[in-house]
Amino acid sequence: MTEEARKLVKKAAKLLQPSMLALRMKPDWDQATPMFEEAAKVFLRYKQFKDAQYSYERASEGQQRLGSELHAVKHLEAAAECACKDKRHDDACNLYRAAYETFAGIGKIAMGAAALSRGAKLLSEEGKTELVKSLYEMALEAIEDEGGVDSSSAGSLVVTSQDLFGSYTKLLVEAKLFQDAARNELRYAAFVNSLSSFNGTRSLCRAYLQAIVLNLVAGGGQEALATWNDCFEVEGFMSSKTASYAQDLLDACRTGDYKHFMDCVQNGGVLYELDNSIARLLKKVSEATFDQVASGVGAQTLTVDQLAQQGAGGAEEEDLC
DSSP states (O other): OHHHHHHHHHHHHTTTTBBTTTTSOOOHHHHHHHHHHHHHHHHHHOOOOOOOOHHHHHHHHHHHTTTTTHHHHHHHHHHHHHHHHHHHHHHHHHHHHHHHHHHHTTOHHHHHHHHHHHHHHHHHTTTTTTHHHHHHHHHHHHHHHHOOSSSSSSHHHHHHHHHHHHHHHHHHHHTTTHHHHHHHHHHHHHHHOOOOOOOOOHHHHHOOOOOOOHHHHHOOHHHHHHHHHHTSSSSSTSSSSHHHHHHHHHHHHTOOOHHHHHHHHSSSSGGGGOOOOHHHHTTTTOHHHHHHHHHHTTSSSSOOHHHHHHHHHHHHHHHHO
C-alpha cells in the first residue's frame, strides 16, 4: 500500500510542474492536493511518519493555494503530530508556529494561539520543556499584542487566554520553576486588566493570590511581599476574599510560627481559591522554606501564643497607668 502512496506523491508532484505536452502552464493544485492528502493517510496508517509528514505539508500548501486556510492548518498540525511520533520535535515545533502564522494571516489570532497551545501540550508529553515554553511565549505575546481585539470575537480571545496562561503556569509548576510561574500569573493579571470589554475582577484577584502563594512556595518572602504591596493599586482587590487569604498567609509568615502558618493553610479557606497544582504545593511547604519566607517578610521572633501573651501584658500596663 505504501508503494501506491508513493505513486500518488510522484503523480501529484508532476501536476505541479509546467508541461507543454499536457498544456499545463502553472501548477495544478486542484488535482494535486487530494493526492497528497490521500498519500498522507496511507503513510500514516502504515506508520511511515516521515513520508506522512511530507505529504501533509504539501497538502497544506495546496489548501493554502486554494484559499482554504482552515484545512491548511489542519494538515500542518497533522504533519506536526507525525514529526512528534518520529521524535523530530524541532520539526513539530516549527510546524505549529507555521499553523499560527497561517491563522494570523487571516486575522484569527485567538485560533492561532490555540494552535500553539495544542502544540505545547503535545510537546510537553514528550518532556520538551524548552520547546513548550517557546510556543507558550509566542502564543501569549500574540494575544497580548492583539490587546483583546480579535477579528472573530474578543470573547474567544478571553477564553483562549485563560487556557493559555493556566496551562503555562501548570507547566512551570511541574518544572519547579515557581517564581517563573508567579511572574506568569502577574502577566495574566496585567492582560486581564487591559481588557476593557471583559469584567475580569475575579480572575485578576485570583492571579495575584496565586502569584503570592507561588513566591511563598519558592521561599521568596520579599517577592511575595512586593506582590502584595502592588495589590494596593489594583482596583477591587483589597476588598476581595482573595485579599484576606493573602493577608492571612503573610501575617502567619510574619509570626515566624510554622505551626500557625500550616494551620492557616489547612483551615483558612485559601486552598479552595487556588489551582490544584498550586494548592498541593502550599500544603507541602517545608519548615525550612517557611523559615526562609519568614526571614524575607521580616518575621517576629515570637510565636502566636507568645505574641498574644505580650499583647495582654501590654494591656495590663496601660491599666496600671
